[in-house]
Amino acid sequence: MGLRGYIAKRLIYTVFLVLFVLTINFIIFEVMPGSPVDFFIGNARQVLTPEKIASIMRRWGLDQPWHVRYLTYLRRMLTWDFGESSPASGSVPVGPMIMNYLPNTLLLMGLSTILSILIGVIFGVIAAYRRGGLFDSTSVIASLITFSLPTFWMGLVFITIFQGILPAGRIVGDNMPPWNFNFIFGTQISYPTTVEIISRIQHLVLPTAVLVLFQYGNYLLLTRATMLETLTEDYILTARAKGLKERSIIFKHALKNASLPIITSSALAFGFLISGAMITENVFSYPGIGWLTLNAIMVTQDYPVLHVIFYVTALTVIIANFTSDLLYGVIDPRIKYG
């Protein structure tokens, strides 16, 4: 089986995974105590007229048997028809609402992943090169310690330290400008202003720092381990014998070969990262998906929104994993597809 067959197999598996996620999502809200109607209408039951409730039930097909509802639900989710949020939070369309928060989360996660890979790989290379030295032992211990520190606690400590210096915390989060996709979708083109960009960067600093601390240790330890392995290979010895510069040996010969597990692990870490990002967002009141999730549960009890959030976050993880599968297949020619 060639690369194409491999991709096809992963694709089929990914499609099954999406269906599985959707089914789990459906089941959770279906079999739990209380009727599905309660979840969709939430706290608003008292303030709604029976006609409105009936129309909501019709809108979501809640008056139909479960298998019909399941199929309708699948169709809606797969065609990105997310409907409206629950009446308790104003019956606004869920799709645009999510799109206002999702880019913030993706920006935060992407930025912190790139930074922590950079830091982790560079420090890991140095640690592996100076094995047994002070730098090596310090960085290994430091990564073990940042591993065991809870993310939200690091966030709180950061807020305590940087209070008044950088925007952190509840009030400032609201000041962040909403996303404007007019320049992609709209008819009139509008670019973000300098003030908006600066504000966005300011709000990103502390959450990104926390997520970098949360992740970098993983990459450092991984890079160190794989580098230690490759540095003992024969071709390194050959390169040294040829009289190549040390820098070129490390980065061109050793790191290139050691980088494969890092790519895989960055995709696998995506699921963990979502959890970390959700907590971090809530510590800093950063208006992302994690913040929206908690708001939907604790404040507005908005189950239609939760449905979609869960689906969208799972989808991002699935896509990340699929991408890493592809990358893996493309990058490593030695891989046996199957």
Add this chain to the structure above:
Amino acid sequence: MATRKAKLAFNLKRLKGFLFSLRRSKRGLFGVVILVVAIAVALSAPLLTPYNPIETRNLSGSYAAPTWLRYFPGGEGLTENFYPLSINDSRFDTPSALNQFDISIVPSVQNVFVQYSPQIGVPASPGSLEIRYENSSAPIGSSTTISLSKSFYYPYSGVPGTFTFSVAILLPRIDGVSVRCDVFLRQDWVTSASPGVFTYNLTRWQFGGDQAFGLRRESYTAVNRTQSRRTLDWIYPPSFALQSVGAGITSLRQLFPRSGNYTFGVEITITKLAKNAEAAVYLDGLNLKLLGTAWGLFGTDYYGRDVYTQLIYGTRVSLIIGLLASVLSVGIGLIVGLVSAYMGGIVDEVLMRFTDALLVLPSLPLMIVLMAVLSQAQYNMGTLIIVIGFFGWMGFARVVRSQVLSLKERPYVEAAKAVGAGTPYILARHILPNVITLVYVTLALTVPGAIVTEAALSFLGFKDLSIISWGRMLSDVAQRAELWWLIIPPGLAIAILSLSFILLGYAMDDILNPKLRMRR
């Protein structure tokens, strides 16, 4: 045939060997020591602290700082609890309770008696101060003031965290007079900067010509440097005339601007309205408390509860949740892995695809949604344990499966099959003992994740309100980031306990599976 005794001896020997190797591993020893300390703290929590972590409130002011902070620069303004009155007998249970007060009657007239009454008492305990007014000779319209006061020296330059006083007053007999009751605080010091004596009226009650009964506890709590919050605990009954004079006090700094002599007291003014005037006034429950802005080892939380106590009791919660959740997830992982590997075929395929799918899903959103639908806003520890435990088994199931897949092809399994051993027997006798070391190691390595997840979920608001966990302590102060003394200890506690389990797990891994490095 191994006897029971021989088996026991063998197991003991193995345990001894394990402990011996553990002693030689520095990291393992470190982990074990921390763990033993944590367990000891969790077990002896009631011995280590006299308070209840949730119910003992108002030990000190709201968000009090640790006491030791007073001896550092910037901590000079912190105050500790201060009780000007004898707190043992605020209900006037014995006559000597009155001795601490200065009692005066102005103008000094006949037929006004101030004495101790052992019979009547408010609320619900005998003993009170009785004032009897039988003034037949005085002219109509004249007033008599009976004052009960206590002078004290306030030793701190800083303001108290909370200033609370309570007064109970009972008027069973009131005829032809009006009674006014004033609670006051007087600043008795005189300096060139602030000359004179200043009196603050805190509360005033006016009783008309009817029977009356009043109880009052009033607190002024510092909200910040310039503001205070005023709370009234009980006013009873709601109908009697009450004039709150103290409403004008906006800051505790006004009341206690500096150290010096202060006087707290109650003035009862009886004005004669008719020719036949007669009254009996009972005063009780007179109490004055100045709760500090510094308390104990780690300060207090919003409700004035001791943070040290919460930290100690939090050890219990973290250990219980961490251990039970990881037992649950390791158990599920073991069963799924065993079944999957031993059954093989379609069962294996289905179980492993399910495991993979769960492994890919972001666990925290799923946990949050599950918590929300499972508990319907009533979160409890059991649900937390189940939800955390259910999302930790996938990795271990894969490890067990791969291990069992190789074990079941071993010759001794074949031999057992040949002599007619059934599947349960082979699983119990040959497979399980070979994966049990993995179970121990994974147990130790799963606990930190469970502890941190519990803390994170509590922090996000999914907390059992009947218990105090470290995560809940952090969630309670999440909006007050300047209170670093409340934020640092629980987080460090979580980190240290997690680290001890990680170190223990690695050490066990080294000792029990010398060839098989699970993860590194």
